[in-house]
Amino acid sequence: MFRSMLRGLLTHKLRLALSALAVILGTMFMSGAFVAGDTFAQGFTALFSTVNRDIDVEVTAQDTTPGGQNAQLGTPTALLDQQDVDTVQKVDGVAKVTPGVYSAGARLIGTDGKVVGGNGPPQQGIAWQNDDPLIQLRQGRPPQAANEIAINQGLSTDSGFGLGQTADVITLEPPTPYTIVGIFGFPGDRPSLAGETTVAFTLPQAQRVLLNAPGKFTSLDVTAAAGVSNDTLRDRIAAALPDDVVRTGAQVAQEQQSATSSFVNILKTGLVVFALIGMFTGAFLIFNTFSMLVAQRTRELALYRSFGASRGQVNRSVLLESVLLGLAASIVGLGLGILVGYILNKALQSFIDASLPVSGVVVRAYAVLTTLAVGTAFTVVAALIPALRASRVPPIAAMRDAVTPDKPLTRLTIAGAVILAGGGLLLGLGVAHVGDLPTWLTLGIGAALCFLGVALLAPIISRPLTTAAGKAFAWSVPGRLGARNTGRNPRRTAVTAAALMIGVALATGAGVFAQSAKAGISNAFERDVNAQLAVTTSFSQGPGANAGFPPELEQTMAALPGVSAAVALRTDTVNLNGSDRFVLAGDAQAASTIFNLKQVAGNVRELNPGEMLVDQDTADALHLGVGNQVTMRTARATPVTLDVVGIFKPNQAISSSLISSADAGGFRSPFAQQGFVQVANDSQVPQVRAELDRLFANNPEVTVNDQSQLIDQANNFVDILLGIVNTLLALTIIVAVLGVVNTLLLSVFERTRELGLIRAVGMSRAQVGRMITVESVLISVFGALLGIVIGVGLGVAIVAALGDEFLSLTVPWGYLLITLALAIVAGAIAAVLPAIRAARLNVLQAIAYE
Amino acid sequence: MEAAGRTVLVRPDHDLFTRGNQVTASDPVAARADDVWKVYGSGEAEVIALRGVSVTFQRGVFTAIMGPSGSGKSTLMHCLAGLDSVTRGEVHIGETRVTGLGDAGLTKLRRDKVGFIFQQFNLLPTLSAKENILLPLSIAGRKPDDAWFDTVIKTVALQDRLGHRPAQLSGGQQQRVACARALVARPEVIFADEPTGNLDSKSGADVLGFLRDSVKTYGQTIVMVTHDPVAASYADRVIFLADGAVVDELHSPTPDMVLDRMKKLDAPAEVTR
Known part of the structure; x- marks a missing residue:
């Protein structure tokens, strides 16, 4: 019986193709998301294992600065010195110690006057190491003088700068000309590891312009002597340097990878959610198709019934049809999805300007199984109701007249109204933050119920x-x-x-x-x-990224003719009375004028060194009042004690505490990241703007904008x-x-x-x-x-x-x-x-x- | 038809018994087929449905086309109405040469010169009776003649059914709506395909009476395909087809005369009805 019914199904090819198309699109998108995510993640895995391949053990300093683990700004603060190198050198089983300097703060200025790589992957600076297995000199020679650099092949291609040419590089120093004496690449003939740019200085120059710390290092790469395992060596070094972080290369790769995998997982989940929404929509299409197919075939089905086929047999046949359709469409969708995943992975990489070292696609078993299961399940569920309805028609009635009378919409309408009301109620609860479920879940379920309710009400509407x-x-x-x-x-x-x-x-x-x-x-x-004018800094990525402008320019800006107030804001995470907090440093008087700070207690006024203004939220959290003292620990300086002189109401512009520039010496970055300039008379704005442009002309990472x-x-x-x-x-x-x-x-x-x-x-x-x-x-x-x-x-x-x-x-x-x-x-x-x-x-x- | 090698009893071209009261001297012919051949398929599967049929339909005459199943009567009507193309020969409706017209020409022809009545009524379920009746005129963008509309409605006795949907009408009423729809546009010729095939005898008689009246009173030209001798007897003239050729013709028939002729036609083949 099933075979004959299948033949009936196949006679409606076009309709079948359209329903299948809905499933295909949904499963394609879903498997595409899986494949792209997995391939992307695999790319990172390959990248990190390449980077750490030749490291047996790595030593870094424990970052104990406030918020240090997550600091994406400022100069590296967790450093090692020659004494640490000597200590490791003496550990039994150490063949060689290679001290390194790394910071994401070396930006080469291209011929167009802009930083090469812009807001893309890290623009990193390193100290040249002659025997670094990761770095392979392709042309020229290593840098030997302070004004010489080697750059990676990718940076050379992107910037157009070649051997012997001079290029400006921004580090902790303003743009400084360097001569390119060498061009290097990476194992596997790669111009970069993943699209990043790298500038290699001599060791002393790197320590000076990247760390502002002569004689210091950011990491030590240790090679084990023959016969000593990495784990053993790690344990021995850790015992010698109990305050530092000692990890094997494999551990480092693992940690770097898990940091990116959470990002990749969020991405993947997002894509899968959209794929599911697409499938949900497709379910309506499948439902409609099966309803109509079955309606047209009611006579045929009734004929089977009159031959003695049971209701169950008819139901099973229709269901089996839907399983076959769903499975076939899901397989096609999966195939296309792998292609989509390949394209999507390329798109993701170009979106973040990375080129990860993985070719082809990664198709995992769970991706295949989930796609097939979800695609088939959606099809079957959508086909279920029409199938049941078809078998309920009495055979004779169906044979006499294939057209079943339109049932009244009353029941449908009542059900729709109830479901819609339920959905609305959930939305209301979500808005009011009532109930135990997280708000997004309440809103999500509410929305889904609303869709269903309105879909049921739609006929009457x-x-x-x-x-x-x-x-x-x-x-x-x-x-x-x-x-x-x-x-x-x-x-x-x-x-x-x-x-x-x-x-x-x-x-x-x-x-x-x-x-x-x-x-x-x-x-x-x-x-x-x-403020009519604002000075903004481009975002750079990675620890050590250091874009900004000297905070002393605050006075220069304020002194420009026509300017009534100007503030240059420095930001960093510091520790206030034991709690890591974001703070701002700048002219509090100007900030108060420009950002309309509302005084809650004390005096919102110009700050002397040793004074601070606290926002209401921080004051509440730390139980601070006017006259209290706060111990502020920064990344680079010894802790200072500050007096709270005023509390203000945080607003959209300023929502963290303010200290004076004089107390910001310990911030990671020596630069200000943002500036705001108030001009007394609007007619003078163009003139002031021209002055500001001139002031920042040599800094490609700073832009002057109007509001x-x-x-x-x-x-x-x-x-x-x-x-x-x-x-x-x-x-x-x-x-x-x-x-x-x-x-x-x-x-x-x-x-x-x-x-x-x-x-x-x-x-x-x-x-x-x-x-x-x-x-x-x-x-x-x-x-x-x-x-x-x-x-x-x-x-x-x-x-x-x-x-x-x-x-x-x-x-x-x-x-x-x-x-x-x-x-x-x-x-x-x-x-x-x-x-x-x-x-x-x-x-x-x-x-x-x- | 000579080519078919059949005995031709009557040459329709020489028909002298034309009746009807609105025949114009200038063009007394409403529709005409000249040596029409219709061949389906090719090679071994070739089926010749019409073998050189020549027939003329005078204005204001109610003609019935009869013949056993497979005689080609429906094919002839479809070719005459421009619903089907001819393999050879020519078809004219009024002055218009139907043969060779493209879809646009055929659409215009159907819109302006031809009316149809089908066995299955074929009303649009979404439209009321009145809307169905006026559909051809609305499609053509023509204004209905109110007086004529009233006359037609009165004749088919649908005055109090105009707002009803087809589903709310009986079969006879539906077919009367279909008749009114064909008539209200005053086409050159109305083609009726077994109009009483789905009706009980009383409703069928109503419809046939109405068709005959519209010919007699208003000079409408009607060509009707039927296999029912009683239905055929309402016509002024009956043409008999067998094996794709016109084999006989009757004027002012009675059901018995028609039945008699049909029996002769059926004799060599299986008895159909």
């Missing part, structure tokens, strides 16, 4: 809407017929539209959130930043995030549009005779096409409208739940209109194939069609 649409199209016969057709099968229209609703709702929710974030950012700037540029930069970031989310949601929308195509194809198929008739009474092909297009556009617009309404609701709920002052609830009307316009376009595109099919029908055969 569709009625007045299609009636109204019919009136709107009354002037055109194809339009009127198309609108009527949309209202013909409310359930089918609703399911099709509901699939589109999900993607649109999520995109709309993201849009509301993004718009609110942008509005919040502008508000914060307008409210809390009374609108700052806001644009922040908004730009939000837009990029929104763009990424929407790109990922495109999958969901594509699946939903396939659903519209599917539904329309089936409708065309079902209405063959009607189409023949209207062609017989004189409707042209173009008019038939228009009729189908109207139906398609109406379904799409219906889905988009539902999605927009829910999406705005979700966005509002999320913004309300976060309650962050950086969010100012704003509905992006333009964005919503564009969404609606896109839905119309999508509907028109979805109609193309069905319309062509309908228009091409042979009139005679169509009329005779049963």
